[in-house]
Amino acid sequence: xxxxxxxxxxxxxxxxxxxxxxxxxxxxxxxxxxxxxxxxxxxxxxxxxxxxxxxxxxxxxxxxxxxxxxxxxxxxxxxxxxxxxxxxxxxxxxxxxxxxxxxxxxxxxxxxxxxxxxxxxxxxxxxxxxxxxxxxxxxxxxxxxxxxxxxxxxxxxxxxxxxxxxxxxxxxxxxxxxxxxxxxxxxxxxxxxxxxxxxxxxxxxxxxxxxxxxxxxxxxxxxxxxxxxxxxxxxxxxxxxxxxxxxxxxxxxxxxxxxxxxxxxxxxxxxxxxxxxxxxxxxxxxxxxxx
Numbered sequence: 001x002x003x004x005x006x007x008x009x010x011x012x013x014x015x016x017x018x019x020x021x022x023x024x025x026x027x028x029x030x031x032x033x034x035x036x037x038x039x040x041x042x043x044x045x046x047x048x049x050x051x052x053x054x055x056x057x058x059x060x061x062x063x064x065x066x067x068x069x070x071x072x073x074x075x076x077x078x079x080x081x082x083x084x085x086x087x088x089x090x091x092x093x094x095x096x097x098x099x100x101x102x103x104x105x106x107x108x109x110x111x112x113x114x115x116x117x118x119x120x121x122x123x124x125x126x127x128x129x130x131x132x133x134x135x136x137x138x139x140x141x142x143x144x145x146x147x148x149x150x151x152x153x154x155x156x157x158x159x160x161x162x163x164x165x166x167x168x169x170x171x172x173x174x175x176x177x178x179x180x181x182x183x184x185x186x187x188x189x190x191x192x193x194x195x196x197x198x199x200x201x202x203x204x205x206x207x208x209x210x211x212x213x214x215x216x217x218x219x220x221x222x223x224x225x226x227x228x229x230x231x232x233x234x235x236x237x238x239x240x241x242x243x244x245x246x247x248x249x250x251x252x253x254x255x256x257x258x259x260x261x262x263x264x265x266x267x268x269x270x271x272x273x274x275x276x277x278x279x280x281x282x283x284x285x286x287x288x289x290x291x
Contacts, residue, residue, distance in 0.1 A: 002039025002040055002041060002042060003018060003019070003040070004016035004017060004018055004039070004040035005017055005018075005019070005022055005037050005038065005039060005040065006037065006038050006039075006040060007022070007025070007031060007035055007036070007037050007048070008035065008036040008037070008045065009035060009247075009248045009249070012258075015040070016040040019051075019053060019054075022037075022048075022051070022054060023053075023054065025249065026048075026054055026055075027175075030247070030248070030249030031048055031054070031249075032048065032159055032163065032247065033047060033048055033049035033055050033163055033165070034047055034048070034049070034163060035047065035048045036048075037051065077272075077278075077281075080278075080282065083162070087158055087161045087162055090161050090166075091157050091158070091161045093169075094153075094157045094167075094169050094172060095154070095157065097169055098149075098150050098153040098154060098157070098172070099150070101146040101149055101150045101153075102143055102146050102147055102150045104142075105139045105140070105142035105143035105146060106139075106143055108135065108138075108139035108142075109136055109139035109140050109143060112132045112133075112135040112136040112139060113132070113136055114132075115128055115129065115131075115132035116129050116132045116133055116136065117129050147187060148176075148179070148180050148183030148184045148187055149173065149176040149177060149180055149183075150176075151183055151187070151242050151246075152175065152176035152179040152180070152183050152242075152246050153172045153173060153175075153176040154242075155242055155243060155246040155247055156172050156175045156176060156246065156247075157172050159247055160172075179245070179246055182245050182251060182252075182255075183242075183245060183246070185252065186241060186245050186252065186255060186256070189252075189256070190234075190238050190241055190256075193234055193238075194231070194234055197227065197230040197231065197234065198227060198231070200227075201223040201224060201226055201227035201230075202227070204219075204220075204223045205220045205223050205224065208220045208223075235280075235283075236260070236263050236264070236276060237256065237259065237260040237263065238256070238259060239259060239262075239263040239275075239276070239279045239280075239283075240258070240259040240262045240263060240275075240279070241255055241256055241259040243259075244256070244258040244259045244262070262275055263275055263276045263279065264276060
């Protein structure tokens with residue numbers, strides 16, 4: 001058994017690290033059974049599942065044997081949809097519990113707003129409005145705190161179920177909580193970027209609308225086009241930020257860079273085989289179902 005190991009994630013190598021570090025990465029969800037690994041003094045790659053000290057339960061699973069260096073085998077769209085339904089069915093209770101982390105605070109926040117009523121100047125605030133305001137603040141804070149846990153939990157649960165392994169909800173939450181600082185910071189960057197590049201053109205358009213003219217209309221159209229352009233670029237660059245920061249275990253700018261590189265990879269493949277177009281199509285299907 002080699003003393004030091006290299007791990008490959010998304011075509012990048014990390015190491016050399018000892019077995020104890022690999023155990024830490026495994027407990028944090030950064031090392032999965034499918035990840036290619038090799039000993040520092042070896043040239044042949046295999047899957048982490050073959051390290052019995054890390055994955056003793058997976059050594060008999062033929063699907064995880066290192067017959068290939070590919071992290072995931074390529075699937076057709078039909079297989080992706082079928083596999084997604086299978087994962088959802090097997091992990092429904094886990095996904096439902098994770099959804100409650102953000103669903104309950106979101107519902108509580110919306111319901112509390114209905115009871116907030118402020119009168120005109122000089123009118124006293126009713127006790128109901130005071131309580132509702134306090135509840136709204138607590139629910140909004142709970143939503144912000146729970147959102148990174150929800151995102152990380154989805155990634156860890158999906159990865160384990162996709163690998164044919166069962167994982168307890170408590171373990172999912174433990175891993176998600178461990179990744180909370182990383183996901184929280186990235187959430188501010190990702191969602192903040194969307195908000196900023198959406199509001200900036202809107203404010204410019206509203207300013208131009210106050211003094212309508214041919215030039216203001218042209219500038220407003222240009223601002224609208226720029227807004228669409230920026231939304232598209234952000235969508236591409238941030239497409240895989242959740243996976244990069246959780247499953248790949250990358251921090252901050254490195255996770256965003258990995259997301260961008262993955263989305264723009266395999267440019268020589270047919271269009272529908274590229275991660276960018278596959279991700280865009282699947283995201284579009286998800287939005288259609290959601291709306």
